Amino acid sequence: MTISLTNPQLLRESAYINGEWVKARSGDLLPVTNPANGEHLANVPDMGADDTRQAIQAAEAAWPEWRARPAKERAGILRRWFDLVMQNQEDLARLMTAEQGKPLAEARGEVNYGASFIEWFAEEAKRAYGDVIPGHGRDKRIVVIKQPIGVVAAITPWNFPVAMITRKVAPALAAGCPVVVKPAEDTPLCALALAVLAEEAGVPPGILNIVTCSKARAPEVGEELTTNPVVRKVSFTGSTPVGKLLMRQASGTVKKVSLELGGNAPFIIFDDADLDAAVAGLMASKYRNTGQTCVCANRIYVQSAVYDEFVEKLKAAVSKMVVGAGLEGDTQQGPLINAAALDKVQRHIEDATTKGAKVALGGKVHALGGTFFEPTILTDVTQDMLVASEETFGPVAPLFRFDTEEQAIAMANDSEFGLAAYFYSNDIRRIWHVAEALETGMIGINEGIISTEAAPFGGVKESGLGREGSRYGLDEFMELKYLCLGGMR
Numbered sequence: 167m168t169i170s171l172t173n174p175q176l177l178r179e180s181a182y183i184n185g186e187w188v189k190a191r192s193g194d195l196l197p198v199t200n201p202a203n204g205e206h207l208a209n210v211p212d213m214g215a216d217d218t219r220q221a222i223q224a225a226e227a228a229w230p231e232w233r234a235r236p237a238k239e240r241a242g243i244l245r246r247w248f249d250l251v252m253q254n255q256e257d258l259a260r261l262m263t264a265e266q267g268k269p270l271a272e273a274r275g276e277v278n279y280g281a282s283f284i285e286w287f288a289e290e291a292k293r294a295y296g297d298v299i300p301g302h303g304r305d306k307r308i309v310v311i312k313q314p315i316g317v318v319a320a321i322t323p324w325n326f327p328v329a330m331i332t333r334k335v336a337p338a339l340a341a342g343c344p345v346v347v348k349p350a351e352d353t354p355l356c357a358l359a360l361a362v363l364a365e366e367a368g369v370p371p372g373i374l375n376i377v378t379c380s381k382a383r384a385p386e387v388g389e390e391l392t393t394n395p396v397v398r399k400v401s402f403t404g405s406t407p408v409g410k411l412l413m414r415q416a417s418g419t420v421k422k423v424s425l426e427l428g429g430n431a432p433f434i435i436f437d438d439a440d441l442d443a444a445v446a447g448l449m450a451s452k453y454r455n456t457g458q459t460c461v462c463a464n465r466i467y468v469q470s471a472v473y474d475e476f477v478e479k480l481k482a483a484v485s486k487m488v489v490g491a492g493l494e495g496d497t498q499q500g501p502l503i504n505a506a507a508l509d510k511v512q513r514h515i516e517d518a519t520t521k522g523a524k525v526a527l528g529g530k531v532h533a534l535g536g537t538f539f540e541p542t543i544l545t546d547v548t549q550d551m552l553v554a555s556e557e558t559f560g561p562v563a564p565l566f567r568f569d570t571e572e573q574a575i576a577m578a579n580d581s582e583f584g585l586a587a588y589f590y591s592n593d594i595r596r597i598w599h600v601a602e603a604l605e606t607g608m609i610g611i612n613e614g615i616i617s618t619e620a621a622p623f624g625g626v627k628e629s630g631l632g633r634e635g636s637r638y639g640l641d642e643f644m645e646l647k648y649l650c651l652g653g654m655r
């Protein structure tokens with residue numbers, strides 16, 4: 167591998183099961199490449215259902231000892247893991263940029279963001295409080311305790327190779343659960359590096375397992391994770407079709423399921439908004455990670471009176487963006503993850519322009535070639551175009567026009583998705599009305615970046631189930647148990 171790390175121990179070409187660095191039983195390997203230049207970075211095991219079963223068994227065997235530990239002890243281990251992640255921030259960021267493509271500054275930011283979940287849940291581990299409820303009879307007492315749910319399966323995407331793992335694993339470990347992680351085919355190296363640091367922090371064998379596999383084997387690994395009766399909880403971030411499939415599979419053994427799925431976020435600019443602030447917020451929301459986040463603005467609704475002025479301001483800002491390989495100093499936008507992602511972006515632009523949209527900026531593969539794409543602005547976009555109904559997951563800002571507040575709300579809610587929404591306004595009546603009317607789990611109001619470990623992240627409608635981060639995130643990995651005490655007189 168040509169990427170240099172201060173701590174070369176972080177680069178692993180083995181999976182991690184029961185505290186051991188192992189190959190796939192089949193011996194098969196999965197090559198990992200750099201999306202910026204196609205360079206081969208490493209080979210990791212291409213595991214299957216039998217390897218996954220072994221990881222689940224290891225987790226089950228390790229569970230009783232882990233759950234019996236006082237929360238403070240688990241918290242101490244998580245805190246050490248957090249410290250180690252931050253000490254290795256630069257190496258983890260370099261590894262992430264190499265396998266995922268995002269600019270190094272964004273990768274550093276993600277390591278920091280990912281680590282914040284470990285720190286947060288190290289603190290929350292000690293606060294899994296129960297309840298005492300007034301009894302329903304003179305001699306009755308009601309007590310509610312929280313207990314770890316059991317073995318957790320975490321299936322994570324490539325767009326946030328560190329944060330999507332820590333956002334699931336940290337609360338699971340804090341709650342007292344063991345985890346089997348299946349990272350995305352494109353980004354297994356960050357997952358393995360996190361396991362190196364977890365091991366060093368004192369996470370016992372079997373409590374964190376990483377099963378790497380190719381896209382071809384993901385269905386069999388996923389099936390084992392969602393049908394094995396030992397697994398009690400499935401936590402998934404990724405596309406809506408795969409989320410639905412996993413939910414169906416998990417229903418056979420009635421597992422608890424958390425899903426963070428597709429977004430298609432509306433971003434509304436009202437005529438009373440501060441347009442410069444709205445441009446800055448949109449730039450952050452739209453072009454972060456080359457437009458490849460589930461909370462990226464996907465449909466931009468601009469009130470007619472300010473439409474033309476907003477287009478000009480946005481063009482001025484977007485035309486200054488620097489596209490390039492993530493490891494190069496001033497890069498603000500890296501490549502798309504793979505050829506399928508590029509194809510989707512091109513398909514959306516072609517569909518929109520065929521139906522009457524205009525390309526105000528960009529619109530083509532970047533001069534660097536490969537999966538580099540020009541930051542793009544489309545104008546005169548309408549609700550019948552694909553960009554209105556599907557998540558583009560790329561650097562394309564489609565600008566729709568609206569006249570009234572009610573029209574904006576109706577257009578924004580005209581989607582089966584409901585993850586994030588954003589709007590810019592300086593009218594307090596409008597702020598409350600629109601915030602309450604939008605059908606999403608999260609709303610940025612005069613703000614383009616909403617992600618933080620302190621807030622509950624999650625969606626409504628087909629964007630998913632459950633919440634990650636915040637104090638609510640711990641409950642996803644716990645069961646409530648009601649104790650009814652009789653004869654208490």
Ligand SMILES: NC(=O)C1=CN([C@@H]2O[C@H](COP(=O)(O)OP(=O)(O)OC[C@H]3O[C@@H](n4cnc5c(N)ncnc54)[C@H](OP(=O)(O)O)[C@@H]3O)[C@@H](O)[C@H]2O)C=CC1
Binds near residue numbers: 348350404411
């Ligand atoms: N909500 C979000 O955060 C995300 C949304 N997406 C959306 O999904 C689109 C496609 O992206 P993609 O990466 O293909 O998303 P997927 O949903 O296919 O991938 C997410 C994770 O699920 C795994 N997976 C895929 N199929 C199965 C299966 N049958 N059983 C178990 N696990 C499975 C993937 O493994 P593998 O990588 O090996 O295929 C990966 O680890 C994007 O364009 C975007 O619109 C994508 C990523 C994140």
Ligand SMILES: O=C(O)CCCC(=O)O
Binds near residue numbers: 326329403460623
């Ligand atoms: O895109 C995703 O998969 C969600 C992560 C984005 C974030 O936490 O901001």
